[in-house]
Amino acid sequence: MKRRHKVAGFQTSLITFSLISNFFIPDYTVVAAPPRNPDKTVDCEILVVGGGLSGVATAYEALLAGRKVCLTEITDWLGGQISSQGTSALDERPTQRMRQFYSRGYLELRDRIRRKYGELNPGDCWVSDSCFLPRDAHKILTEMLKDAEKRGRGKLEWFPNTVIKELEISPLSKEDSKAGGQLIKSAIAIQHQPAKGAPPINTFPLSNTIEDAYRYQNSSRFTKNIIRLAPKQNKGNAPKWYVVDASETGEIIALADVPYRLGIDARSYLEPSASSTTNDPYCPQGFTYTFAMEATKEPQPQKMPPFYLQYAPYFSYELKRLASFDLLFTYRRIWSPKKGKPEKFGGIGFTTPTPGDISMQNWTWGNDYRPGTAKDNLVYTRQQLQATGQLKPGGWMGGLRTATLDKAEENALSFYYWLVAGTTDSQLGEGVKQQQINNRFLSGINSPMGTVHGLSKYPYMREGRRVIGRPSWGQPGGFGIWEIDISRRDYNDEYYRKTLPADMYRRLKAALAGLEAVSVIDGKVSPDQAMRRTRSTIFPDAVGIGHYAIDFHPCMVQSPPEAPGNTERPGERRGAGQAYPFQIALRAMIPQKIDNLIVGGKSIATSHIAAAAYRVHSFEWSAGAAAGTVAAFSLKNDVAPYQLVDDLPKAEPQLQALKRLLEQNGNPTAFPDTSIFNQNWDDWK
Incomplete structure (x- = not known):
């Protein structure tokens, strides 16, 4: 840990590095004067932006550590994936689930689900052990x-229906490096509630309300409270706090304008299965508006949406072995009061739907919306944010393309109609899809999704902005977790020999060779003779864990995504496959430039391919548990997170103290028997 000088109560260090092209770092952010003074100021020790699973886990650990936490969320529900985004089917791997090897808070969540229903899987779904x-x-x-x-004797200030509009960031002094030295000094939030005489929250879909939510002015729909969130001012001491970006799209890293990536990373020895030789920020994974439908005893009237014919050419069961309505309905069935008869289709066992069963829909060739061009991408790039004025003081509007949200909502409503009344299939042809009119679309404030319109309050986001960590040994352009850090893929495949340049292929095999790496680089050992390690990369600064397959929902080639005959981006699924149990490195959570910003959830420093595994429920919780613990530990010990890793690979005593604390608190940082000598990971399914 290097200690050079202090900025606003934190030690900072001088680090030199070369910027990755296309990632510009400005001097500082200026806060625009809001149309009126803040209605109130709330002091926080830790500000958590985003009430999804990662944000809740951050708050959970920080509260247990006795800290004051401010938690903001754009919707009025906590839980993200399992609540406001509707994907209430826990994505888990068999071995990790069998051993119950999770963060303590995630284990408590699973236990509370079991106690709520008397069982863990009240939906009797087959995709997971828990659907609810x-x-x-x-x-x-x-x-x-x-x-x-x-x-923990902490204090929670919970702000539902709240967005962050602006950040006040300290100027960068001349002696500071561009890798760090700045601090977020305060944040301006806007909280909205229904205006007098207006319909309740969740009457309209997100595309109708998101721009209003980010405006200071009251509207016919909302009245607004302007809230200043800041650390408590102590006499004689510099204010100290931490801001955690636990948002679904990396909203704060965009607003703070720290370096990040979007979409496809260029093919390299670290990302050898990449579908492109250059970066493509317009092709992240698809996102999904989920909805719930109920099986009924009698046929129900099914009204065709006025826009249905535009989206119908897209929908499909995708594969013949999946071409069963009952199979798809029970895939993510979230409620089943009466168990049906056992059945099998395509080798998959399930119980048949019965009246009263409720299914949540989240289907790749269905309500997934998969834009892949600059015309329709959802998450704006930095250049698009500049062009739309969102990086100017007071200009931030959430960083998403509203028109694409609107089309995704139409697509989801059309998919329901296809499920019950459609007879076409874009991938399997005519004669496969049959009508299923004994079902109804569930909507209303008391429906499973809690919305009048019936769609999830927020789309399920598989991938957003991914921060670039600070320069680290072996990664001078900025730390990241890459495909080869987790994938089980056999890189002896002829594809890699033929596709990768010889030097890139040698570097790939060297990176996977473990103790033989130097011999491979020197040419003493042939790349094809080198033994590859059979585990994920072991990070000395691991602060959490995850395990899931590298699971892709690729973007589409043409715009719009639903265009007849459209196809997935070629090569995108090559990176898909099984992964070893993996770790969350602290360096992946520390952005460049700002010392009191911690990144959690899906926006940690992963590549496009690695992110396809680092996105599921238990990972989000583990990352949030790490963020909350790191923030509380840093406050208690007067040390900035980057100082815990800036001497790596040398010993970092305070980093080890942090890791011990995590483990003692029941938040694993490594899977059992993790060691460079353990090559037996085949049992982890």
């Missing part, structure tokens, strides 16, 4: 945070 109602997830997590607040 999204509205219940919010209630469960609310109680978890209340209990954590009491047990």
Whole structure:
């Protein structure tokens, strides 16, 4: 840990590095004067932006550590994936689930689900061991945070229906390096509630309300409270706090304008399965508006949406072995009061739907919306943010393309109609899809999604902006976790020999060779003779864990995505496949430029391919648990997170103290028997 000088209460170090092209770092952010003074100022020790699983886990650990936490969320539900985004089917791997090797908070969540329903899987789904109602997830997590607040004697300030509009960031002094030295001094938030006489929250879909939510002015739909969030001012001491970006799209890293990536990374020895030789920020994974539908005893009237014919050419069961309505319905069935008869289709066992069963839909060739061009990408690039004025003081509007949200909502509503009344299939042809009119679309404030329109409050985001970590040994352009750090793929495949340049192929095999790496680089050992390690990369600064397959929902080639005959981006699924149990490196959570910003959830420093595994429920919780623990530890020990890793690979005593704390608190940083000598990971399924 290097200590050179202090900025606003934090030690900073001089680090030199070369910037990756296309990632410009400005001097500082200026806060525009809001149309009126803030209605109130709230002091926080830790500001968590985003109430998804990562944000809840951050707050959970920080509250148990006795800290004051401010938690903001654009919707009115806690839980993200399992609540406001509707994907209440826990993505887990068999071995990790069998061993119950998860963060303590995630284990508590699973236990509370079991206690709520008397079983872990009240939906009797087959995709997971646990499928349940999204509205219940919010209630469960609310109680978890209340209990954590009491047990740890922390304090929670919860701000639903709230967005961050601006950040006040300290200027960068001349002696500071561009890798760090700045601090977020305060944040301006806007909280909205229904205007007098206006319909309740969740009446309209997100595309109708998101721009209004980011405007200071009251509207016919919303009245606004302007809230200043800042650290408590102590006499004689510089204010100290941490901001955690736990948002679904990397919103704060964009607003703070720290370096990040979007979409496809260029093919390299670290990312050898990349579908492009150059970066492509317009092709992240698809996103999904989920919805719930109920099986009924009697046929139901099914009204064709006026826009249905535009989207119908896209929909498909995708594969013959999946071409069964009952199979798809039970895939993510989230409620089943009466169990049906056992059945099999395509080798998959399930129980048949019965009246009253509720299914949540999240299907690749269905309600996934998969734009892949600059015309329709959802998450704006830095250049697009500049062009739309969102990086100017007071200009931030959430960083998303509203028109694409609108089309994704139309696509989801059209998919429901296809499921019950459609007879076409874009991938399998005529005669496969049959009508299923004994079903109804569930909508209303008391419905599983909690919305009048019936769609999830927020889309399920598989991938957004991914921060670039600070320069680190072996990665002078900025730390990241890459494909080869986690993938089980056999890189002896002829594809890699033929596709990768000889030097790139040699570097790939050397990076995977472990103790033989130097001999491969020197040419003493042939790349084809080198033994590859059979585990993921072991990070000395590991602060959390995850395990899931590299699972792709690729973008589409043409615009719009639903265009007849459209295809997935060629080569995108090559990176898909099984992964070894992996770790979350602290360096992946520390952005460049700003010392008191911590990145959690899906926006940590991963590549496009690695992100396809680092996005599921238990990972999000582990990353949030790490973020909350790191923030509390840093406040207690007067040390900035980057100082815990800036001497690596040399010993970092305070880093080891942090890791011990995580482990003692029941938040694993490594899987059992993780060691450079353990090559037996085949049992981890």
